[in-house]
Amino acid sequence: MSLSRRFLNLIVGDLIPGTRSLCRIDMMRQQFFRAPSPPPPAGAGGGSETPPEAASLMMEQLQLPNPILRFEAQAAHHMWSINWFPLVDGKVLWADQSGRTFLFDANTRDFVTVPNFQSRKWDPISLFVPNAVNGDGSLFLMERVPSPEPLSRTQTSKQFETIVFGMPTTAKSQLLPPPPYLRDNNYKHRCHKITAYGVVDGGSQIFISVEDVGTYCLDTVSHTWSQVGKWTVPFHGKVEYVPELKLWFGLSADSQRLAAADLSSMDSQAPQLVGDWKDLERPLECEEFKESQLVNLGSGRFCIARFFKTMQTSDDFGDEDDFGDEDWQSFVILTNVEVTHCVHDGNCSGDAGSGGNGQVKLEMNKHKSLRHMSDGTGIDDPI
Incomplete structure (x- = not known):
């Protein structure tokens, strides 16, 4: 399988409040998907093996390149926020709390101004649906934890919005109707988080799974909602479709492992996982402080970012001391994996139609892992 993307984009924070940068990692130069080393023969080396959970301490360090873009929010009453939404190619x-919005092409380094959002979004999620005709598409924005809404004559909601990109550089925004449960008295007593979301039916529908509520689909043309079940999909976060494998991939809701499911026909039955895989042993004496992120690199390849912190205690002389100040050191581990069809008669390949009469299963191959220690330029989000 070849890489559909050559660059991994990283949103990076620094010591300047209200500032974010965009760095690009050349995955070919970093050899993200080099062939994994074969395991050492039993008894080789004569010493004890490194425990898997301690392997992160021996990982290759990721050196961030110089940023190609630095975006500073326009502060308002000492309050600021920056949102970024990946599209395609x-x-x-980019947008900040003041309403400044622009489109940046990391390949050409071009800027395009975009009409402001019709309403500020506090903690939005986004899904981009490409247009097969002209290569543009629509960006759908939704609050991650939307608030219940009173019955209103207005059909649309400020919490749901789409931006339609046209040719050559035009764009227009439009408010969307909310999913019906937000105006249902049965759900008005508290906010419910959107736990998983993705694109289905070839882009004609997007879905959201809402905790303690169920799963809804939005028609991307008519902008009408329909409830497909009172269940939620077994994923957490954004779910990605891989056409080569004809499955949807994401991080599982229970264990946060890479997992796959068939979402081609959502009906009264909740989808079931057809596979899940462990990509990383948790580092010793570390805890995760942020939700893991999955980036689809195309052709069954993914980059999984996991965010950890560990506590360091030191006294005024720099020595570790039980009575010293607590200092949290954070770091990110980027793990690169590839999922293929494997025919269990000794032959594995990306082609599910080969392999004779063997049973076709999915297999995950773990490739290179890199660690980045936060030194004032911590990775916020891979996109």
């Missing part, structure tokens, strides 16, 4: 939409 290296394009990223």
Whole structure:
């Protein structure tokens, strides 16, 4: 399988409040998907093996390249926020709390101004649905934890919005109707988080799974909602479709492992996982402080970012001391994996139609892992 993308984009924070940078990692130069080393023969080396959970301490360090873009929010009453929304082919939409919005093409380094959102989004999620005709598409924005809404004559909601990108550089925004449960008295007593979301039916529908509520689909043309079940999909976060494998991939809701499911026909039955895989042993004496992120690199290849912190205690002389100040050191581990069809008669390949009469299963191959220690330029989000 070849890489559909050559660059991994990283949103990086630094010591300047209200500032974010965009760095690009050349995955070919970093050899993200080099062939994994074969395991050493039993008894080789004569010493004890490194425990898997301690392997992160021996990982290759990721050196971030110079940023190609630095975006500073326009502070308002000492409050600021920056949102970024990946589109396609290296394009990223940026916005801050003041309403400044622009589109940046990381490949050409071009800027395009975009109409402001019709309403500020506090903690939005986004899904981009490409247009097969002209290569543009629509970006759908939704609050991650939308608030219940009163019955209103207005059909649309400020919490749901789409931006339609046209040719050559035009864009227009439009408010969307909310999913019906937000105006249902049965759900008005508290906010419910969108736990998983993705694109289905070839882009004609997007879905959201809402905790303690169920799963809804939005028609991307008519902008009408329909409830497909009172269940939620077994994923957490964004779910990605891989056409080569004809399955949807994401991080599982229970264990946060890479997992796959068939979402081609959502009906009264909740989808079931057809596979899940462990990509990383948790480092010793570390805890995760942020939700893991999955980036689809195309052709069954993914980059999984996991965010850890560990506590360091030191006294005024720099020595570790039980009575010293607590200092948290954070770091990110990027793990690169590839999922293929494997025919269990000794032959594995990406082609599910080969392999004779063997049973076709999915197999995950773990490739290179890199660690980045936060030194004032911590990775916020891979996109």
